[in-house]
Amino acid sequence: MATGIIEARMEQHGQFPLLEVQQVTRRFSGLVAVNQVSFTVAQGDIFGLIGPNGAGKTTLFNVITGLIPPSSGQLIYQNQRITKLQPHRIAAKGIARTFQNLRLFGNLSVLENVAIARHTHRRSGLVQEILRTPRAIAEERQTHLKALELLAWVGLAEKAEQTARNLSYGDQRRLEIARALAVEPRLLLLDEPAAGMNPNEKAALSQLIRQLRDAFNLTIVLIEHHVPLVMGLCNQIAVLDFGQLIAIGQPEVVRQDPAVIAAYLGKE
Amino acid sequence: MQASFLFNHGHHSIFTAILNGLSIGSVYAIFALGYTLVFSILGIINFAHGAIFTLGAYFSYTLTGGAFGFNGLLANASLPIHLPFLFALVLGSILAGIASVIVERLAFRPLRKRGADPLLTLVSSLGAAVVIVNVIQYLVGSEIYTFPSDIYGRLPASINFGTVERPIAIRTVQIVIFSVSALIVSILTYFINFTRFGKALQAVSEDAITASLLGINTEKFITFTFFLSGFLAGLAGTLVGSSVSIAGPYFGIAFGLKGLGVIVLGGLGNIPGAVLGGLVIGLAEAFVPADYSGYKEAIAFALLFMMLLVRPQGLLGRSVIQKV
Amino acid sequence: MTMTAFLETYGFLIVSMLLGALLGLSVYLPLMAGQLSLASPGFYALGGYIAAILSTQVFPVTEGSFPLLELLLEMLLAAIAAAVLAIALGIPVLRLRGIYLAIATIAFVEILRVLALNLEITGGAVGIFGIPQPFQSQIGYLWIVVPLLGLSMVFLYRLESMHVGRVLRAIREDELAADTMGINPTHYKLLSFVLGAVLAGVVGAISAHFLNTWNARQGTFDASIVYLAFVLSGGSRTFVGPVVGGIVLTALPEILRGMAGISGLPIWLAQFLQDGRLIIFGLLIVMSTVFLPPRGNYTRTVTTMAMAKAAARQRETRETREGSD
Numbered sequence: 001m002a003t004g005i006i007e008a009r010m011e012q013h014g015q016f017p018l019l020e021v022q023q024v025t026r027r028f029s030g031l032v033a034v035n036q037v038s039f040t041v042a043q044g045d046i047f048g049l050i051g052p053n054g055a056g057k058t059t060l061f062n063v064i065t066g067l068i069p070p071s072s073g074q075l076i077y078q079n080q081r082i083t084k085l086q087p088h089r090i091a092a093k094g095i096a097r098t099f100q101n102l103r104l105f106g107n108l109s110v111l112e113n114v115a116i117a118r119h120t121h122r123r124s125g126l127v128q129e130i131l132r133t134p135r136a137i138a139e140e141r142q143t144h145l146k147a148l149e150l151l152a153w154v155g156l157a158e159k160a161e162q163t164a165r166n167l168s169y170g171d172q173r174r175l176e177i178a179r180a181l182a183v184e185p186r187l188l189l190l191d192e193p194a195a196g197m198n199p200n201e202k203a204a205l206s207q208l209i210r211q212l213r214d215a216f217n218l219t220i221v222l223i224e225h226h227v228p229l230v231m232g233l234c235n236q237i238a239v240l241d242f243g244q245l246i247a248i249g250q251p252e253v254v255r256q257d258p259a260v261i262a263a264y265l266g267k268e
Numbered sequence: 269m270q271a272s273f274l275f276n277h278g279h280h281s282i283f284t285a286i287l288n289g290l291s292i293g294s295v296y297a298i299f300a301l302g303y304t305l306v307f308s309i310l311g312i313i314n315f316a317h318g319a320i321f322t323l324g325a326y327f328s329y330t331l332t333g334g335a336f337g338f339n340g341l342l343a344n345a346s347l348p349i350h351l352p353f354l355f356a357l358v359l360g361s362i363l364a365g366i367a368s369v370i371v372e373r374l375a376f377r378p379l380r381k382r383g384a385d386p387l388l389t390l391v392s393s394l395g396a397a398v399v400i401v402n403v404i405q406y407l408v409g410s411e412i413y414t415f416p417s418d419i420y421g422r423l424p425a426s427i428n429f430g431t432v433e434r435p436i437a438i439r440t441v442q443i444v445i446f447s448v449s450a451l452i453v454s455i456l457t458y459f460i461n462f463t464r465f466g467k468a469l470q471a472v473s474e475d476a477i478t479a480s481l482l483g484i485n486t487e488k489f490i491t492f493t494f495f496l497s498g499f500l501a502g503l504a505g506t507l508v509g510s511s512v513s514i515a516g517p518y519f520g521i522a523f524g525l526k527g528l529g530v531i532v533l534g535g536l537g538n539i540p541g542a543v544l545g546g547l548v549i550g551l552a553e554a555f556v557p558a559d560y561s562g563y564k565e566a567i568a569f570a571l572l573f574m575m576l577l578v579r580p581q582g583l584l585g586r587s588v589i590q591k592v
Numbered sequence: 593m594t595m596t597a598f599l600e601t602y603g604f605l606i607v608s609m610l611l612g613a614l615l616g617l618s619v620y621l622p623l624m625a626g627q628l629s630l631a632s633p634g635f636y637a638l639g640g641y642i643a644a645i646l647s648t649q650v651f652p653v654t655e656g657s658f659p660l661l662e663l664l665l666e667m668l669l670a671a672i673a674a675a676v677l678a679i680a681l682g683i684p685v686l687r688l689r690g691i692y693l694a695i696a697t698i699a700f701v702e703i704l705r706v707l708a709l710n711l712e713i714t715g716g717a718v719g720i721f722g723i724p725q726p727f728q729s730q731i732g733y734l735w736i737v738v739p740l741l742g743l744s745m746v747f748l749y750r751l752e753s754m755h756v757g758r759v760l761r762a763i764r765e766d767e768l769a770a771d772t773m774g775i776n777p778t779h780y781k782l783l784s785f786v787l788g789a790v791l792a793g794v795v796g797a798i799s800a801h802f803l804n805t806w807n808a809r810q811g812t813f814d815a816s817i818v819y820l821a822f823v824l825s826g827g828s829r830t831f832v833g834p835v836v837g838g839i840v841l842t843a844l845p846e847i848l849r850g851m852a853g854i855s856g857l858p859i860w861l862a863q864f865l866q867d868g869r870l871i872i873f874g875l876l877i878v879m880s881t882v883f884l885p886p887r888g889n890y891t892r893t894v895t896t897m898a899m900a901k902a903a904a905r906q907r908e909t910r911e912t913r914e915g916s917d
Contacts, residue, residue: 091771105767116759116762183773374878374882394821396875399875401870406867532695576685577685
């Protein structure tokens with residue numbers, strides 16, 4: 001059923017698949033956190049991944065970004081298999097993410113946090129840096145400018161010199177987004193970007209995500225609990241429950257899916 | 269090669285090697301138990317453990333009425349009492365336990381209260397070791413001290429396990445060491461599995477935060493663990509000192525490092541693992557051919573190294589799920 | 593006292609202090625990437641043996657001072673040997689974290705020590721004597737040590753202010769997050785480990801000449817903790833900490849000994865300062881860790897200790913099992 005919907009949609013929009021999750025399973029000592037999950041994210045999508053607590057959403061992100069290998073299944077990104085690659089190789093291919101429980105480099109400045117993620121785009125190495133070659137210096141300046149530009153996007157430019165861990169919770173979430181953008185991804189994975197934000201901030205974030213998608217030509221997959229935000233923002237939604245994909249499709253279709261209603265009403 | 273080695277030495281020599289290995293291995297085990305107890309609840313390596321080991325040996329030596337040499341503040345002094353060896357062993361180890369509690373108060377607790385980097389604890393515990401070693405040196409110099417030969421009363425120096433024609437003589441001291449260590453390990457096993465303290469210990473080493481939520485008084489508990497750890501180090505120090513000699517204030521440092529090998533081999537923080545690790549390393553050392561005896565000291569470290577590369581959680585440790 | 597006389601009297605101490613600073617830096621380098629390695633004394637010993645063997649057994653005997661060029665060659669060879677050994681050691685052990693890495697490096701140092709004690713080429717327990725002197729007096733070593741320390745400090749200053757330094761700190765803060773940002777942590781951990789090893793090896797080569805003799809007591813486990821104390825007492829946030837720590841802590845026992853000579857001190861105190869100076873040294877190590885103000889939070893990153901770890905492990909096991917959302 002799920003595949004049918006995707007094919008229908010692809011025909012409808014004529015879009016290319018950017019990420020294909022094929023039959024991915026991840027077990028943890030007997031427990032199945034992700035069970036035979038398949039879906040396709042098309043270029044330009046804002047793709048929502050929702051589901052009750054413990055549904056396996058973050059595990060799926062961890063599998064996609066190479067932090068944990070899948071027990072079985074394949075991941076195809078831009079028609080290349082990325083299943084067994086290390087996280088930094090996957091990042092270099094253009095997949096960046098944020099973390100649900102915030103994994104900033106807390107003792108580094110806001111600017112440095114973003115500058116670090118420029119890593120894959122830098123050419124000069126240790127020796128050039130130590131010798132302070134013109135290229136290394138120019139590149140360092142470019143890195144700073146790019147980082148500041150991205151900080152401006154998320155509204156943190158004037159806080160660039162602050163230590164990351166001193167930022168407010170909402171600012172830290174936005175910094176994580178800026179840091180991920182610095183990788184220059186084509187696919188951006190956001191893990192509960194609105195957690196801990198008030199309704200105004202949530203609305204602003206929703207706006208920001210759309211703007212970023214358009215400005216940076218991104219494809220976005222986001223995990224989010226706040227259903228109105230997901231429904232309003234995403235053009236595709238996949239619902240996980242106990243590791244299984246129970247529904248996928250456009251928001252209005254998913255909203256009325258009996259399995260989804262059962263999963264949510266059963267919990268909340 | 270193994271076979272020819274066995275053949276050349278004959279079976280009585282294998283028997284001797286096994287007994288020697290068990291004897292020294294059991295001392296490693298009780299020493300390492302003290303190490304691992306502290307690690308299991310605090311997650312830190314107490315580098316002062318080797319110094320406490322030394323201290324215990326000196327305490328017991330003093331209590332048996334042993335005199336000091338010509339150097340240091342206490343030159344030529346001795347206690348007017350001559351405790352029997354077993355009493356001195358117990359009392360000396362209790363004193364070592366108290367010393368360990370003092371080290372905990374001065375070098376560990378302030379850092380823990382402050383939530384400091386555990387790395388600092390490593391350094392402060394080594395600072396404590398430097399203090400202990402040099403206090404010993406300041407007081408009694410760096411001479412080698414040997415326990416009086418009559419510490420076991422009327423027991424013979426060695427016991428023949430073979431026949432008159434083919435004697436397999438085992439030094440009595442080895443048998444005493446093995447018996448005492450075996451006794452201590454049995455008592456501890458009982459203690460850990462069947463007492464309130466032991467259950468609490470298991471709970472804390474499983475999950476310190478939950479344990480403190482369950483109302484286990486962590487501070488009192490840590491104090492007692494350090495006492496027990498120091499007591500075991502003191503026992504080990506006295507036993508080794510009585511078997512060979514007390515080879516100066518630095519005597520325990522090398523032993524302390526070897527103890528790391530023991531606890532890593534068995535699994536860091538794993539209590540049965542420490543016993544197994546001790547016996548494995550003791551036996552491995554006992555089987556080093558005489559021609560290569562210079563390399564005996566490296567065995568523990570070579571085993572440690574290989575274990576860390578192959579199975580960092582040790583022989584008996586559970587595997588650690590990768591952090592994401 | 594004239595400047596020259598002062599330098600002559602305290603030559604040994606001054607050079608030792610600067611060597612202490614360099615050794616502090618050799619521990620600091622891997623620590624920049626969050627790697628608690630205690631392997632420096634092993635590389636230090638290796639470098640020393642290379643210099644000792646080359647200068648006493650390989651290079652032709654020369655009239656007068658030992659040629660400086662040969663010393664530089666020894667330093668280069670020590671650096672290469674340390675780098676090769678560090679790569680061979682680092683690739684397997686840098687997978688280990690926190691205390692496990694520390695213990696593995698202790699084992700490495702101990703294995704090297706036992707080898708040095710037993711091999712013929714290292715002179716066994718006796719070691720190697722009569723290592724030739726490149727300078728007339730010990731203060732002459734400043735010609736080598738000052739430029740080396742200067743270069744190392746410039747190197748570290750530039751490293752810290754540019755991208756690679758930032759990457760190392762990011763790995764120290766959160767290795768996995770750095771990995772997902774496109775940084776290969778293994779590569780940079782190995783880089784900082786090798787740089788630290790090279791520095792220790794070079795210092796060893798100089799020290800062998802400086803001390804005139806080299807044996808298995810050089811570069812043992814206690815040394816590694818003393819170097820670590822250099823770093824931690826001075827502060828591990830920038831390279832200045834280990835330099836200051838190395839200088840001060842190396843000087844300390846000698847300063848105490850000097851204080852014992854001050855006239856008018858009660859005899860017992862003078863004697864204690866003289867003979868018990870290592871007690872004071874130990875106490876100062878303890879006190880500097882206990883009383884120094886905390887310098888930022890590296891608890892989470894540098895060493896993963898079991899208490900935090902056990903709790904985290906359980907939480908994470910639970911989380912990953914539950915998908916942690």
